[in-house]
Amino acid sequence: MAPLELVFSTVDGLDLYLDVYVPESATETSKVPVVVWWHGGGLLQGTRKSVSPHHLAAPEKHNLCIVSPDYRLAPQTRLPGILADCKAALDFVRSAAFASATGNRVDTTKIITSGSSAGGWLSLLTGTGIGYAACGLEPPAPVAGIAALYPISDLADPFWTTKQHPVSYFPRVVPDEEVASFVDPNSGKVAFSTLDSPRSVFYHYMVQE
Numbered sequence: 560m561a562p563l564e565l566v567f568s569t570v571d572g573l574d575l576y577l578d579v580y581v582p583e584s585a586t587e588t589s590k591v592p593v594v595v596w597w598h599g600g601g602l603l604q605g606t607r608k609s610v611s612p613h614h615l616a617a618p619e620k621h622n623l624c625i626v627s628p629d630y631r632l633a634p635q636t637r638l639p640g641i642l643a644d645c646k647a648a649l650d651f652v653r654s655a656a657f658a659s660a661t662g663n664r665v666d667t668t669k670i671i672t673s674g675s676s677a678g679g680w681l682s683l684l685t686g687t688g689i690g691y692a693a694c695g696l697e698p699p700a701p702v703a704g705i706a707a708l709y710p711i712s713d714l715a716d717p718f719w720t721t722k723q724h725p726v727s728y729f730p731r732v733v734p735d736e737e738v739a740s741f742v743d744p745n746s747g748k749v750a751f752s753t754l755d756s757p758r759s760v761f762y763h764y765m766v767q768e
Contacts, residue, residue: 560615565660567628567651568644571636571748577628577648578607579657582618585664592703593624593652593665597674597681601762602633602641603741604752605677624665626652629751630681634744639694644750645685649699671704679710718766726766733764 562578569575585591596614598605607627614625628648630641651657653667672682684690686705688698725732740746741761752758 560618562627563660565651565657568647570631570640570644570647573631573748573750575629575631575644575647575750576607577626577651578610579661580610580615580618580625580627581661581664582622582624584619584622585624585662587663590664590666591618591623592669592671593626593667594671594673594706595649595652595682595685596625596627597630597645597672597678597685598627599674599676599678600632600752601765602638602677603761603765604632604756604758606751606753608753624661631748631750632752634742635746635748638690639696641681642684642691642694643696645681646691646696646699649685649702653700668703670702671706672702673706673708674710675708677711679707680712682707683710683712723767726763729760729763729767733760733767738764 560580562580564576564578566574567577582591594617596610598607598609607629610625610627617623618625628645630644630648633641649670652670657667658665672686674682682705685699686702691698738761741758
């Protein structure tokens with residue numbers, strides 16, 4: 560199923576996109592609920608295109624809509640900016656523009672936030688509103704449910720605080736110079752990083768150090 564690609568926000572000169580997968584069975588009189596899927600990648604890398612085969616099959620198999628947004632990546636964008644992007648995506652899903660683009664076939668009163676790893680953490684934060692006030696932001700409107708898959712839940716865990724040279728699941732130590740431009744918070748802002756891009760080692764470096 561090819562997604563509908565929509566711009567939900569433009570920030571820092573970046574168009575932020577979300578992909579929408581609506582089943583053929585959805586109609587204006589038989590609307591489908593929506594799962595908003597946040598991709599993982601430690602908030603450092605990843606893309607809305609990181610949608611698993613079972614998610615791609617879910618719209619037709621389970622009669623629901625999948626929405627997969629991008630968000631600006633750290634450290635060029637700090638957590639308040641990332642949370643603001645997530646809220647903007649949820650606000651857009653609830654908007655008249657989204658209803659028009661999807662043929663008014665999606666029931667946006669029934670939104671579930673979901674994601675894996677860092678995306679699971681974002682599903683918790685956006686679904687509960689936790690962290691928004693601390694960032695000086697209004698939280699998103701309440702959602703119908705949260706399905707967080709192995710989310711980040713304890714940033715003090717030794718996994719994050721203990722250096723690993725190399726990390727257990729990666730065959731080499733990532734040198735500083737390989738990720739220097741990604742570590743620099745003043746580098747250009749990005750909201751999209753594929754698995755085969757040079758930035759794909761950034762998460763391993765973060766865990767390593």
